[in-house]
Amino acid sequence: MKPLRDLRPEAAPGPLPLAVRGLSVAYGERLVVDGVDAVFAAGKMTAIVGPNGAGKSSLLKAALGIVPRVAGQALFFGQPLAAVRDRVAYVPQRAGVDWDFPARVIDVVAMGLYGQLGLFGRMRCQHMTQAMDCLGRVGLTDFARRQIGALSGGQQQRVFLARALAQRADLIVLDEPFAGVDAATEKALVGVLHGLRDTGCAVVAVHHDLATVPVWFDAVLLINRRCIAEGPVATAFSEANIARAYAAIPANHA
Amino acid sequence: MGADFVMLSLPPILVGVLAAIACALPGNFLLLRRQSMVGDAISHVVLPGIVMGFLLTGTAAPLVMVLGAGVAALVAVVLVEAIIRTARVEQGAAMGIVFTTMFAGGVLLLERSGASAVHLDVQHALYGNLESLIWLDATGWASLLDPVALAGLPPELAQLAVTALLIGAFVAVLWRPLKIATFDEGFAATLGLPVRVLSLALVMVAAAACVAAFQAVGSILVIAMLICPPAAARLMTDRLERQVGLSLILATVSAVAGYVLAGHGPLWLGLGGSVSVAGMTATVSGVILAVAALAGRHRRRAT
Numbered sequence: 001m002k003p004l005r006d007l008r009p010e011a012a013p014g015p016l017p018l019a020v021r022g023l024s025v026a027y028g029e030r031l032v033v034d035g036v037d038a039v040f041a042a043g044k045m046t047a048i049v050g051p052n053g054a055g056k057s058s059l060l061k062a063a064l065g066i067v068p069r070v071a072g073q074a075l076f077f078g079q080p081l082a083a084v085r086d087r088v089a090y091v092p093q094r095a096g097v098d099w100d101f102p103a104r105v106i107d108v109v110a111m112g113l114y115g116q117l118g119l120f121g122r123m124r125c126q127h128m129t130q131a132m133d134c135l136g137r138v139g140l141t142d143f144a145r146r147q148i149g150a151l152s153g154g155q156q157q158r159v160f161l162a163r164a165l166a167q168r169a170d171l172i173v174l175d176e177p178f179a180g181v182d183a184a185t186e187k188a189l190v191g192v193l194h195g196l197r198d199t200g201c202a203v204v205a206v207h208h209d210l211a212t213v214p215v216w217f218d219a220v221l222l223i224n225r226r227c228i229a230e231g232p233v234a235t236a237f238s239e240a241n242i243a244r245a246y247a248a249i250p251a252n253h254a
Numbered sequence: 255m256g257a258d259f260v261m262l263s264l265p266p267i268l269v270g271v272l273a274a275i276a277c278a279l280p281g282n283f284l285l286l287r288r289q290s291m292v293g294d295a296i297s298h299v300v301l302p303g304i305v306m307g308f309l310l311t312g313t314a315a316p317l318v319m320v321l322g323a324g325v326a327a328l329v330a331v332v333l334v335e336a337i338i339r340t341a342r343v344e345q346g347a348a349m350g351i352v353f354t355t356m357f358a359g360g361v362l363l364l365e366r367s368g369a370s371a372v373h374l375d376v377q378h379a380l381y382g383n384l385e386s387l388i389w390l391d392a393t394g395w396a397s398l399l400d401p402v403a404l405a406g407l408p409p410e411l412a413q414l415a416v417t418a419l420l421i422g423a424f425v426a427v428l429w430r431p432l433k434i435a436t437f438d439e440g441f442a443a444t445l446g447l448p449v450r451v452l453s454l455a456l457v458m459v460a461a462a463a464c465v466a467a468f469q470a471v472g473s474i475l476v477i478a479m480l481i482c483p484p485a486a487a488r489l490m491t492d493r494l495e496r497q498v499g500l501s502l503i504l505a506t507v508s509a510v511a512g513y514v515l516a517g518h519g520p521l522w523l524g525l526g527g528s529v530s531v532a533g534m535t536a537t538v539s540g541v542i543l544a545v546a547a548l549a550g551r552h553r554r555r556a557t
Contacts (some may be wrong), residue, residue: 066443082446090444097438101286102494111434114445119430147492163441 015078017171017202023072025062032058034225045197047207047217054224056206086115089169091160099149106144112166134165154185174205261392266384272414273467274505277479280460285484293480297464297473298353299330302360323465382472384531410470417466478536486546508539
């Protein structure tokens with residue numbers, strides 16, 4: 001087997017936050033991710049871009065073990081996820097959960113403390129302070145005691161980011177964080193994510209808006225079931241590569 | 255409230271309360287996972303399982319009933335999947351077909367078998383036999399401290415007390431994982447929580463509550479207690495901790511009020527006799543839900 005590709009080893013000493021190799025995902029008979037190789041570097045904000053049904057979310061979910069993979073592997077900081085869970089935070093699609101759930105904003109953020117607290121650890125002052133601090137970073141301090149269903153979509157997305165911040169991870173993986181959010185949320189999210197990147201955290205986000213890729217992101221992974229292009233935005237995010245990614249999908253796509 | 259109460263009323267009230275609590279506790283999570291239908295299905299398929307268990311072994315021992323119910327639940331799951339695939343209907347319809355058919359099959363089996371000799375018959379399957387759970391050894395409140403008299407308590411009481419305690423321990427120990435996985439399964443999985451095992455365990459706990467409560471209170475009350483107290487509590491609060499606590503209070507109130515109203519309600523209305531405790535308890539829980547739906551301010555539509 002050939003060694004994992006490392007695009008910029010000099011820029012990212014130590015094991016890569018996330019490297020996937022030959023990753024394939026199928027739903028029933030349909031292959032939605034087909035042998036994707038990709039690496040995500042520390043201190044970089046990487047967009048995963050491709051048309052609808054290109055397997056962007058599935059790639060991340062399979063890497064994180066949320067959906068089964070039919071082939072391939074994912075290494076986090078050079079190890080299987082189980083060994084480094086406390087260094088990885090995942091922000092699912094906002095639409096994937098029931099916001100009518102009986103919880104307040106602060107309760108959801110506190111879920112990010114599970115890694116520290118475990119089954120029985122008491123929620124102490126310091127934990128509350130930490131959760132409130134995370135809420136403050138996304139600009140929702142005043143909403144701590146609101147019911148989550150009473151928030152706008154953008155505010156809910158920020159609650160999810162605050163929960164991830166509470167995990168104090170070195171890799172944060174976001175599924176469509178900018179889908180259907182207001183301008184204020186967009187600004188808040190980008191600000192926080194850039195802040196994380198600048199402290200050496202790896203940020204990976206499924207993204208659908210081509211126009212903002214060069215503005216917000218450092219690197220890009222273009223996929224359409226297969227990997228189309230990967231690398232710094234300046235080189236990989238070319239018109240030719242985008243056209244290839246959004247070209248008609250091969251015949252066996254339903 | 256003297257010797258008569260302790261002998262005749264206390265055991266059925268306690269059994270009713272314990273059954274209501276054992277069902278309402280897992281019912282909270284099934285409700286939030288939109289799986290209340292699963293609880294409904296379980297409480298139905300338990301009947302043919304128990305009858306088959308009895309027919310095959312000749313006893314109505316708790317273990318036989320639990321195993322029979324477990325096998326029936328497995329058969330139901332397989333059948334639901336098979337119907338979804340072959341008849342191409344949606345899951346809710348498939349479950350409706352399977353559990354009503356299996357329940358009806360259980361009723362037929364009951365009618366044609368000798369199971370009625372051990373309190374397994376159609377009436378008991380629906381309404382249980384709460385009224386017959388009396389404590390003959392009791393001579394007054396002092397009997398609660400008398401080991402000899404306590405040994406004569408209806409076995410259903412100890413059975414349900416243990417079940418309710420175990421279910422309470424399950425929820426208490428796994429509170430955080432249950433809460434996180436119920437709200438956001440994908441996120442829970444990345445924390446390393448065994449989300450599939452949790453989901454299965456929850457269904458199994460609900461099944462255990464159904465089986466334990468089934469013989470004493472019948473399937474109608476089981477279904478009502480799995481859904482009504484949690485649903486009413488959900489309408490009264492926006493916090494999971496309070497919802498679960500409230501649901502237990504409402505379950506207790508339903509069981510006690512159900513017993514009192516079943517015994518005295520017809521008399522108060524100028525009618526003679528009494529009505530089924532299980533039926534009255536289920537009705538009370540339904541009325542509580544209706545009142546909560548009309549008065550509750552805490553339910554907001556998710557945006």
